[in-house]
Amino acid sequence: MIQPLTEEKQFTRTPGSEGLIETQTLEVSIGPQHPSTHGVFRMDCVLDGETVVALKPVMGYLHRNHEQLAERMAWLGSMPYTDRLDYLNSMSNNWAYALAVEKLAGIKVPEHAEYLRVIMSELTRILNHSCVIGFMLQDLGAWGTPLLYAFRERERILDLFEAVSGSRMMCNYMRFGGVRVDMTSKDLAVAKNIVSRFPRFLDEFEMLLTGNEVLLARMQRIGILPKELAINASISGPMARASGVEYDVRKIDEYGVYGRLDFRVPVGNVGDVYDRYYIRVLEMRESIKILQQALHDIPAGPHVAPEVKLRNFKIPPGDGYGRIEAPKGELGFYLVSDEGGKQPYRYHVRPPSFINLTTLEDMCLGHKVADVVIILGSIDIVLGEVDR
Amino acid sequence: MAVDEGLRSELQKQGIFVLPFEQLYNWGRKSSIWPLQFGLACCAIEMIASAAARYDLARFGAEVFRATPRQADLMIVAGTVTKKMAPLVVRLYNQMPEPKYCIAMGACAISGGPFKDGYNVLKGIDRYIPVDVHIPGCPPRPEALIHAIMTLQRKIANQHLETENRLRWYDKNAETEFPIPSYGDHDLQPPANCEVWQPPRSYRDVTLDEVKKA
């Protein structure tokens, strides 16, 4: 017969004895199939109770040899492959690659095309940020609603992309020296409509989320990334700016026509998950501003530089590096051309989300295992880009 | 067993449905397919989009994405299967309870797609596990995924519980686990499971007459 525990026998922990009881650490492998790892990413966590004491990211489950394939084909041939790097934002990937090639070959892009590029990549940015916030909250347990709202907006933008480029996700829209097809006046009107409606969506989004007590409790002071570490670890994009690093390639390099557009770079001061969330909201608002200006100022002109021939396109020997501010951070292409110059001799992508993962362990240490997923969500990774 | 068609439709008008048990059973199965929540690459985003409000996979009873293979009926292989990932995909499929189905979504899952020439890309998931429906496209539109689910539903509706071609898992010695490949020095070992996959045949070197004769 089982004796009921007497008063003295019951296990009680006297105050102050925490930490005296030795427990074994537990190794948990999160992923690669896990609903909140955003694809096939794996984390090897060592837990003490529920606290993370070590964490090693494991990647490569989506290593698709993008770089090697690109080295086997002509310069233009890898344009559709860049769509599949960060598959939420094909437009800005296109731009990064086109920009790098234009830098190497010294191509000047007509103004009209530059504006089209700005419009497309800023639309991509708001698309990405709203989806990422949705995914992040999905990880938090806000099952469905924010993600569905984000996807509803996304569909509107994707309809425009489809009308312009012919494909919803894999747009393959930019060409060296411009873009593939011009936007008609109808498309521009659709874009204006999207832009004018988007702030309302953002207000709705913010009313639900910003200042929501549950969110504040789960996100504030979680996963803090100090500014020095952020710079030292080459963190870029919204994640770096949330930590107070005022660095935006759009402002520094002033590529495209960003030098002419008026926008601010929001900067956080704590560097926790909440800052990373809020920076994205603010960036969307800035993107709306950029879009309004770009849609208003867009000049007439050719949509592609007429002197660039797409067949038999060659680049003189040498190397070069071009970068843009993609929604996830600094996306760069390092290209080497050799004799012949018909195809890249070396083609390297500097993927922002891969490098932003460097500090994942530092941010997670000391937090509970449930916080790991939102810290990962706040980094905003896309596995196509992490593993390439 | 056989009910007169005329009688059956007469009864139906009165709100009485007379069905073989098999049909009822299959109707239940096909209307509640629970897919595994498991995305590999770009196609997974379209999979999410088709579950979202606009395309609303829920209309077909397939919106309950389960995060664990042990509760899922359907694995949608949405994206590029790399060699590093392939053993895990096979393991996930093995962990799913019977009856289980597999949809290969996108060019990559079918054959490696645009990345076929890569050293780390598996040239089609059907090298290791049987695939019920293939969806071409890169990425397939959400409508295509919905079509695939409907195709699968048709397939389920026509499956038999008894007779010769009854469902696989009704056999006592039915194979429900597929061998998991292991990581080798250069490639997966073995590179394909020949029980479920055969390379396509070449009929180039024989003439029609020869075939007829043989």
Next chain:
Amino acid sequence: MEAIEKIKEVAAQAVPGAKLEIINSTPAAQQPALLVDRDHIYAVAKFLKEDPRFQMDFCSCVTGVDYLQKADNPGFIEVVYHLYSVAQKHGPIILKVRAPRELDQCRVPSLTSLWRGAEFQEREAYDLYGVRFDSHPDLRRILMWDEFTDHPMRKDYVPPADYEWEPTPHHDTLERTVQVGGITPPTAREELEKARKK
């Protein structure tokens, strides 16, 4: 920011004995790089990071490039570092370092202790090119699985023979499959013979 010649001069003064060389990019890109010998790359990088004139605190991009043997050189693996400065908002300064292609001699010093951002990228260069980074804290494969033995981005890498023949209008796929010893289907003729024998 100063021109590359000036940087070279200053770096040569600060790091005595360093062999520096300027390598030009394509004419249009205007991004000349500084080639540093293996023994002094760490000192030069450290100088560029700490000197108040440069303050290169942001190591943006690290990658390997495989140059095969040519008439005038025996081939080498080049590691390229793109440095920017967040503090002064200038850049890039590009550092290059070369190592022989032979796997046992292909070593360069790791710069991870200067920039954490190089950690994963150096692991990637090790994985894909086989460059060993001395004193890297955690040099393991990052993209391929651990049992993998090759370095697949090298130009002389032979991919595994897992192609299958496909029914395309061209037979070159079949030929390539046969060449690399890939998976070929039984031809119809073979099957016919079998059927006849029965």
